[in-house]
């Protein structure tokens with residue numbers, strides 16, 4: 151499922167493909183991807199693209215004549231470039247370039263979305279305006295991350311996936327970042343120390359940058375697609391051994407989604423900060439408990 155890096159790759163590809171080109175015509179069948187909006191707002195698109203930007207998992211495409219659209223790739227949406235006359239299965243909307251090439255928006259499951267909107271108002275489309283801090287667009291450091299997450303009692307991973315807090319992370323990159331940060335997905339944000347916020351913000355950037363470094367080609371493959379490789383450290387790796395501690399990766403259901411983690415590297419009990427708060431708890435018992443968890 152496309153998350154921030156996959157949408158960023160789509161934005162970069164669309165910029166490359168439209169640079170120096172003119173959109174000669176646009177076509178679309180009325181379909182669920184328009185969510186009731188008039189597809190004619192898309193088929194009226196013509197001329198030069200002024201800018202293509204991304205916020206969270208949303209693409210914003212502005213044309214020089216003041217038209218534009220917001221796009222979301224949903225679960226299986228993808229922009230692909232094809233020669234003219236090349237049939238593209240699941241093509242739901244198309245931009246025909248003056249070169250004869252066609253940019254297809256293909257989406258077999260149609261959870262994606264295209265919302266025509268004036269170029270000057272793309273960032274005010276409600277779904278975009280509701281987004282929280284974008285790690286690449288806005289920058290994300292420990293202080294911003296803590297400010298975005300620490301007022302919720304949600305589990306840390308569920309909070310990371312809340313688009314109104316941090317924009318762009320989904321099931322894959324939230325799990326990857328938490329594994330890199332050695333934080334259990336069910337930790338409560340309020341329990342994190344300043345040092346842990348710093349490690350987590352760095353881990354989010356590392357997970358995103360790792361993915362962006364992998365995706366340089368013209369056409370992206372999503373990890374859920376049949377035969378697609380799994381480049382991730384922990385996502386989808388239940389039962390495999392953690393290269394850091396040799397514990398078998400485990401999974402559980404959290405917020406309705408499968409979460410992967412390493413029980414060895416990501417203990418649920420915070421290692422440092424809870425001690426002071428719970429002076430009465432027998433500290434002698436903590437060490438053996440943790441040791442037992444590590445070796446089991």
Ligand SMILES: [Zn+2]
Pocket residue numbers: 392393394395396397412413414415416
């Ligand atoms: Zn481990």
